[in-house]
Amino acid sequence: MIKALRSGLSKNPFGKCNRSLWQWIEDSFNVQVYDDDRIKEIGPNMACAEWLMKNGAQVRWKGCKEFVSHYDCLPHTQCGFLEQFKIEQVYAGREASISHVGFRHFQDCTEISDVSFVQCNTITNEALNELLILRSNLKRLEIDGCVNVTREGILKLQHLHSLKLLELKNLRINNDSELIYSLENKMPNCEIHYASKSHE
Secondary structure, X not given: OHHHHHHOOOEOOOOOEOOOHHHHHHHOOOOOOXXXXXXXXXOHHHHHHHHHHHOOOEEEEOOOOOOEOOHHHOOOOOOOOHHXXXXXXXXXXXXXOOOHHHHHHHOOOOOOOEEEEEOOOOOOHHHHHHHHHHOOOOOEEEEEOOOOOOHHHHXXXXXXXXXXXXXXXXXXXXXXXXXHHHHHHHOOOXXXXXXXXXXX
């Protein structure tokens, strides 16, 4: 499996991943748009990975240990086994610009079980609501220092019925004890770790 994944990456003689410059420029436009034709062409996981990469996020393929952090290093879309690439983990940090507008890309990515949003300012309450697309397979969720997430958004997470671990850190939430108590009651099978942001 790992050997097949590696062979799907097109590399130049210097070991760097190689994709057409003009393709990269063209793909840089409309980075949040959900394209049905593109989904049919390369499959939901690869299309989702393209969207995440274009917006500064990272993915880890199932069966791999390392994250892919550069769009240029995605498997070439002409390789014959794109269906073997399944996203298992997503990381969106401070440099990422993913938003709820593009969350439809998560649809049919049934192996995504681990998602982290760390100081990602484009993650909002609406984004957390759209994350319910992954409610059947998401096992771990981390939300750390996302300034546009409020109590309203956190409450939406109670519908992620497959979640086993929820980590909430550095969020400014009013009545946080009451909120966590409510989540624990509604998510009895999920371990919740909460660390509040200190108010200076």
